[in-house]
Amino acid sequence: MTEEHVLFNPGDAIANAHDYNAVYQSAQIYKHKHPHALFIVSETDGKPYVLFDKVDQTDDPKDGKRYRVIKKM
Structure with missing residues (x-):
């Protein structure tokens, strides 16, 4: 299976953390108000x-x- 890569400007980050679960939780909250792909x-x-x-x-x-x-997501 090949890895998929994407390009983003780091300044556009919604959240970041060393803990995957913390970022996942932020994604769930954000997605509730913004129905875009994350x-x-x-x-x-x-x-x-x-x-x-x-x-x-x-x-x-x-x-x-x-x-x-x-x-x-």
Whole structure:
């Protein structure tokens, strides 16, 4: 199975934490008010988990940082 990667500007992060469950809980709260697709991502293993809204995704490597997708919601 191949890993999926996405580009986001780190300044657009909704939440981040070293604890996956904390970010997942933030995602559930955010999704209740914003019915967009969400991504829980990580830069690399051992780095914090970060929550982004799909509407903030970019295709330009100059505008974004590469993250590994952990979970799509």
